[in-house]
Amino acid sequence: MLPYKTVIKLDKKACTPLYIQLCNQVIQLIKCGVLAPSTKLPGTRWMADTLQVHRKTVIAAYDELMAQDWIEVRPAKGTFVNGSLPLVEQQPISGTGLAEKARQKAGFSFIQRKHLNSRDTEFPRKGILGLDDGVPDNRIAPIEEIARVYRNIVKKSYNRRHLSYGSIYGNMELREALADYLNDTRGLSTSPDNILITRGSQMGIYLSARLLLAQGENIVVGETNYRSANKVFIETGGRLNRVRVDENGMVTSDVEALCKKKKIRAVYVTSHHHHPTTVTLSAPRRMHLLELSQKYHFAIVEDDYDYDFHYCNAPILPLASGDSGGNVIYIGALCKIVAPAIRVGYLVAPKDFVDEAARLRRVIDRQGDQILELTLARMIRDGEIQRHSKKALKIYHARRDLFCTLLRERLGKYFEFRKPEGGMAIWVTLREGYDWEEIKAEAKKNKLKLGGYCGDEDDTIDQPYPGLRMGFASLTPDEIKEAVNRLETTMKFLEQKVESYV
Ligand SMILES: Cc1ncc(COP(=O)(O)O)c(C=O)c1O
Structure with a gap:
């Protein structure tokens, strides 16, 4: 007989009633072939003792399984898995592993488009500052x-x-x-x-x-x-x-x-x-x-x-x-x-x-x-939208000016850019000797995420890609100052590294 005590796990603290938990788990066992059609199920008294639940719980679960046609009562013989269900090849019952596999990999083929290779959005974790692609400040x-x-x-x-x-x-x-x-x-x-x-x-x-x-x-x-x-x-x-x-x-x-x-x-x-x-x-x-x-x-x-x-x-x-x-x-x-x-x-x-x-x-x-x-x-x-837009314009204008001033003063040695007439980001290009991927990796160590657009695999322009978008609108003045500090630390470190190679 199936080791029901090991295979069925009921959680008395869960919101789902116990009889539903039991019912669902028996269905799972049938679906994955562990309980084959016409397998005899234990009597309700035995099952209740084994699972340490009230007998009424098992009866309710069996009633539900019966109502859904998963099991049947054969007079004078007992309760059985419905004999007319199709036979399924048995799969391991270590439940979670199986479920995990099914969650990760489809059991059918489908069209996968290589060009749709975007990564999902991740919010910067606490303590990490992000220079994004140029998005508004949600806080306003x-x-x-x-x-x-x-x-x-x-x-x-x-x-x-x-x-x-x-x-x-x-x-x-x-x-x-x-x-x-x-x-x-x-x-x-x-x-x-x-x-x-x-x-x-x-x-x-x-x-x-x-x-x-x-x-x-x-x-x-x-x-x-x-x-x-x-x-x-x-x-x-x-x-x-x-x-x-x-x-x-x-x-x-x-x-x-x-x-x-x-x-x-x-x-x-x-x-x-x-x-x-x-x-x-x-x-x-x-x-x-x-x-x-x-x-x-x-x-x-x-x-x-x-x-x-x-x-x-x-x-x-x-x-x-x-x-x-x-x-x-x-x-x-x-x-x-x-x-x-x-x-x-x-x-x-x-x-x-x-x-x-x-x-x-x-x-x-x-x-x-x-x-x-x-x-x-x-x-x-x-x-109201127009008033908000005017207010945001004023705020972003000041942030643009601050960011451009600091970038020029503190990082002008490494970066080139034109103060943008509008928008929420600056297009920053590298003077020489550096590489955006390297800068991004080093910045990450300094808790700065450079998440703006920096070229695409199908771009026709030569790599290394010339520029990176640095969004300023979503950061407060203090955050802008801190982001520039971290960027400066990053660039100084990389500069020393380049010099030590020479
Ligand atoms: C150039 C450009 N077009 C369209 C969009 C998409 O914007 P929306 O959020 O309105 O779909 C963006 C988003 O950043 C964008 O930069």
């Missing part, structure tokens, strides 16, 4: 205001309708509020019909790529480019065509040269602050790109992820504001203004494209978060 996020408006919305029974299935385009009030907001602040001339609400910019990029690129079709991106966009384009079957990016942004004459050679379906551009180098696409190049898009009939996927954070002068109007041919798909989000976890973004495009994108979005995500969308709509209407 207007979360109490969001909670207040959210609560006011759900308090009204009338608003309960938003808990149901809603429009696949996103909440109408938000689309209306965004249309006005984007028209006022970015010179767009759009309407709610041209807006699809997404879960952040990333979804907008994905939907656009899916609709634009068939297998092997060409998309133009910068030689340095936002890595997650590249991954999307590769994932959707597109072929990346790299063009140079200089201090005026994407080199549009390179785009033109490509258009003369092959059919280009789309150009992806982070026009306001190129990711990763932070440069702004100049006005003549904007005009040129728009002109090319009409001449060669390609789409411009304009990812304006950090439009609101421009420090030197007024933000430059997006390409979308000058689009007379219906060639621009404008993508943005509230994730950078409010907080990355507030997954609400938008895609603005000609109506036929928005309609198709909404239908595509529906197959993966029936709809967004209606109540959150309504909350943000009300906050835009009341000017």
Whole structure:
């Protein structure tokens, strides 16, 4: 007989009732072939004695197993594992090992995509400072205001309708509020019909790529480019065509040269602050790109992820504001203004494209978060988002200046950079003799995580990669000072190491 006492482990302190625990464990034993069909089960009295539980517990467990057809009573013979269950090859019952294997490795094959090799996000552990890719400071996020408006919305029974299935385009009030907001602040001339609400910019990029690129079709991106966009384009079957990016942004004459050679379906551009180098696409190049898009009939996927954070002068109007041919798909989000976890973004495009994108979005995500969308709509209407954005701009401006000053004073010997006109990160390049991977490893020892973008395996530019993004927005002034201290310690150590080799 099976050593039930060893094999079945009941936990009297667990929230799951004992009879359910027993029932589940017997099912497991049947499923993994340890209790084969027609195996006789011990009587309830014996089982109760062996497991040190009340007999009623065993009876309840057997009743449950019977109700689920795992076991059967044969009159005058006893209780048996259901004889009509299929025979399963017996597997070891050391339970946890088996379960662990099944948790780690699928028992079936599936498509694994090498290009989707991103690591998961890890929050820096306590005591570790992180220079990230350029993300907002969650500590200043207007979360109490969001909670207040959210609560006011759900308090009204009338608003309960938003808990149901809603429009696949996103909440109408938000689309209306965004249309006005984007028209006022970015010179767009759009309407709610041209807006699809997404879960952040990333979804907008994905939907656009899916609709634009068939297998092997060409998309133009910068030689340095936002890595997650590249991954999307590769994932959707597109072929990346790299063009140079200089201090005026994407080199549009390179785009033109490509258009003369092959059919280009789309150009992806982070026009306001190129990711990763932070440069702004100049006005003549904007005009040129728009002109090319009409001449060669390609789409411009304009990812304006950090439009609101421009420090030197007024933000430059997006390409979308000058689009007379219906060639621009404008993508943005509230994730950078409010907080990355507030997954609400938008895609603005000609109506036929928005309609198709909404239908595509529906197959993966029936709809967004209606109540959150309504909350943000009300906050835009009341000017709260705009006030927060102004406040954040002021804070990030000061942080940018502090970080740049300290970097220049203390680390100018090793690093080169231009003070970015906007955004939340600095693009730092190395003078010579050092390597980013080595710097990252050494910085880690000094409790500094350099987590910003630093090239990608499929980048076409030569390694070692020229730059690393160092985010400043998410750190307080004291944290910035401390991060620079740790970076200085790191670089001084590496400098001595280099000198000792010479
Ligand atoms: C250039 C760029 N585009 C898009 C995104 C995605 O942003 P979201 O959080 O809105 O999906 C990011 C995020 O950092 C980004 O840097």
